[in-house]
Amino acid sequence: MLSAMQIENTGNVPMPADWLLRGPSWSGGDALTLTPRSDPFRRRRDRKKLRIANFIGMSGPAGIWGPASTNSTLLAVSEINQRGGILGREIEVVFHDAGGDIEDVVRTASEVVASSDADIIVGSHISAVRVALRKVVAGRIPYVYTPVYEGGERTPGVMAIGETPRAQSRPAIEWLANVKKAKRWYLIGSDYVWPWLSHRATKKYIAGAGGRVVGEEFVRLGEHDHSAHLARIRAAKPDVVLISLIGTDSIVFNRAFAEQGLAGKMLRLGGAMDETVLFGIGADNTENLFCASGYFVDMATRENEVFRCQYEASFGRYAPPLGSVGQSNYEGLRFLETVASRAGSLAIKPLLASAMNVDYDGARGRVGIRRGTASMPIYLAEADGLDFRLVKKF
Numbered sequence: 001m002l003s004a005m006q007i008e009n010t011g012n013v014p015m016p017a018d019w020l021l022r023g024p025s026w027s028g029g030d031a032l033t034l035t036p037r038s039d040p041f042r043r044r045r046d047r048k049k050l051r052i053a054n055f056i057g058m059s060g061p062a063g064i065w066g067p068a069s070t071n072s073t074l075l076a077v078s079e080i081n082q083r084g085g086i087l088g089r090e091i092e093v094v095f096h097d098a099g100g101d102i103e104d105v106v107r108t109a110s111e112v113v114a115s116s117d118a119d120i121i122v123g124s125h126i127s128a129v130r131v132a133l134r135k136v137v138a139g140r141i142p143y144v145y146t147p148v149y150e151g152g153e154r155t156p157g158v159m160a161i162g163e164t165p166r167a168q169s170r171p172a173i174e175w176l177a178n179v180k181k182a183k184r185w186y187l188i189g190s191d192y193v194w195p196w197l198s199h200r201a202t203k204k205y206i207a208g209a210g211g212r213v214v215g216e217e218f219v220r221l222g223e224h225d226h227s228a229h230l231a232r233i234r235a236a237k238p239d240v241v242l243i244s245l246i247g248t249d250s251i252v253f254n255r256a257f258a259e260q261g262l263a264g265k266m267l268r269l270g271g272a273m274d275e276t277v278l279f280g281i282g283a284d285n286t287e288n289l290f291c292a293s294g295y296f297v298d299m300a301t302r303e304n305e306v307f308r309c310q311y312e313a314s315f316g317r318y319a320p321p322l323g324s325v326g327q328s329n330y331e332g333l334r335f336l337e338t339v340a341s342r343a344g345s346l347a348i349k350p351l352l353a354s355a356m357n358v359d360y361d362g363a364r365g366r367v368g369i370r371r372g373t374a375s376m377p378i379y380l381a382e383a384d385g386l387d388f389r390l391v392k393k394f
Contacts, residue, residue, distance in 0.1 A: 018046055045117070050089040050346070053096060053118035055109065055133070056329070057125040060099035061190070061221055061247035064276055068326025069124050070095060071315050076333035078314070078343060091333075098125035102132050109136045119346060121328050122146065122332050124325065126246060127194040128333030131256065134158060142351050146328035148272055148293070150197035154372065157348045159355045161335050161367065161374045162328060163294045165201040169242075171394035172269060172380050173202065177209035182239040182268060184214045188253070189271070191218035198244055198271060214238050223249060226256045234262065244271040251280035258285035274323025279386055286383035290318035294376045295324040295364045296388050307363035331362035335369075 044053065054073055058066040077091045085091055091168040096119070098105050105125075111138055112118050121143040123130060130145050134155045137143045143158045151164030171226060185206050189195025189243040195218060203213055215236040217229060233241060241262075245253050250273065257263060264287055270277070280287075297308065307330065320326070335355075340346055343354035359368050368375045381388035 021304060028390065033035050046092075048089060050086050050091050050120070051118045052091060052093045052120045052122055052333075053109075053112045054121045054329070055096045055098035055105065055121065055125055055129070056095050056097035056099040057082070057129075059245075060096075061125055061249045062325075063099045064247045064251070064280060065124070065302055065323065065325040066097075066099070067320035068322055069329045071311065071319060071323070071329075071380045072326050072330035073122075073333065075311060075314055076330045079310070080337050081331060086337050086346070087346065099122065102129055104138060105129055106132050109133050109318075113137060113141050120144065120336065122329070123334070124332070126190075126192060126330050128192040130158075131193055139348065142346065142348055144332045146332035147325045148328075150194045151201075151373065152197070157352060159335070159339070159352065160372070161331060161369065163376075163378065164373060165198045165205075167375065167378055168292050168294070169198070169202045169269075169271070170205040171254050171378060171392075172290065173205045173211075174238055175210045175380055175394075176267065176269065176290070177211055180239070182267060183211045184236070184238045184240070185211050186214055186236050186238035186241045187216040188233070188241065189218055190249055190283060191220050195244035197272075199242075202242060211239075217250070219245065219253075221246070221249060224252050226253050229261065230256060230260050233257075233266075234260070238266055240267045240269055242269045242271070244272070246272055247277065248280065250277055254281045254289070255285050258287065263287040263289070272325065274325055275386075275388060276321050276323035276326065276389065278323075278383060279321055281383075283385040286385065289383040290380060290387060291383070292378055292380050292394075293324045294367075294374075294378055294391060295327050296379055296381055297322050298390065299364075299379065301365050302366045304363050327363050330359075331364065331367070334362045335360050335367075386391070 020165050025120040056066055056069045057063055073093060077093055096108055119122045121137055121141055124147050127149050135155060139156045145158060145160040146162060148162040149160055153160040187199050189199060206213060215232060243250060275297050331348045338360035339354040339358055340353055342358060343350040356372050357370055359366055364376050378394045379390050380392040381390045
């Protein structure tokens with residue numbers, strides 16, 4: 001059984017940025033250690049083990065997902081190692097913070113690749129980081145990108161498993177148009193590639209559903225003053241505000257939105273919205289808030305029940321709350337296990353060929369990858385206090 005008490009912090013720097021998980025597995029009472037990259041162990045790498053460099057947003061707006069993402073990774077590592085690892089190689093994970101300055105993240109990734117310090121890179125961070133890392137990893141090391149994203153990733157060696165706008169946003173927009181009679185839409189998102197390209201797609205879906213966009217803006221990452229944005233939204237009088245703000249930026253905006261009395265006047269549809277963000281927004285600020293996703297904590301499926309039970313047994317009832325972004329780290333390793341087994345290799349070409357069209361099982365249930373794009377049931381949920389109530393399955 002996993003237990004937070006089995007983690008030994010052996011350094012004096014913040015964990016988990018640039019930390020190494022090592023040990024046989026989180027089972028049988030053997031303590032794992034998290035050790036800083038400067039530890040001599042880093043230079044004595046055991047090549048028989050499969051080393052994964054996991055780039056997770058631990059700071060910045062996406063840092064809110066860091067703790068659950070770390071736990072979900074550790075849970076997957078434990079389960080896979082207990083099955084004998086991947087292609088017979090036990091997994092060890094090095095965690096790197098991908099939430100800081102992008103140039104620093106790229107520099108770290110460049111060092112990892114140049115020194116052969118990892119066999120695989122797994123990423124759970126904003127798309128702007130993924131786009132920057134492509135220049136470093138393309139054709140050199142396999143890279144699994146796990147969270148919801150804008151779609152269209154075709155870089156050699158990069159495998160994306162998250163929901164895309166066509167699967168995630170299109171049915172939700174059509175449902176709100178048909179059931180809630182939504183016609184006027186206002187789009188607000190963070191100022192980087194995921195909202196840019198997602199909005200481009202959602203505008204087409206809005207028009208196809210008989211609606212029109214009455215306003216759109218992009219907000220710099222880390223912005224905490226939304227008074228001007230809310231004034232423009234109030235003046236535009238939309239039926240729905242589509243929110244593509246990331247992490248804590250979404251929390252701050254949604255709190256201000258409700259405090260300005262707008263929650264009872266118009267609907268909200270969140271993009272990268274999950275239970276982790278919902279807890280931050282607060283129960284009093286979630287009226288008329290909807291979200292579409294391939295994963296919700298309260299999905300009544302056998303796979304999710306098993307995942308949730310394992311997570312609680314491993315980290316306790318009061319562990320960092322699960323959500324779609326955190327959970328995606330678990331699925332990233334389940335996906336890697338499947339495609340590696342199918343390919344019989346961890347080399348880029350056979351691994352990517354296997355990943356283009358494959359089915360794998362994770363907490364979302366059976367996920368199909370077709371021509372490099374993930375397909376799974378999408379759920380529309382409405383916030384009910386601090387929970388999401390599922391209202392429709394697409």
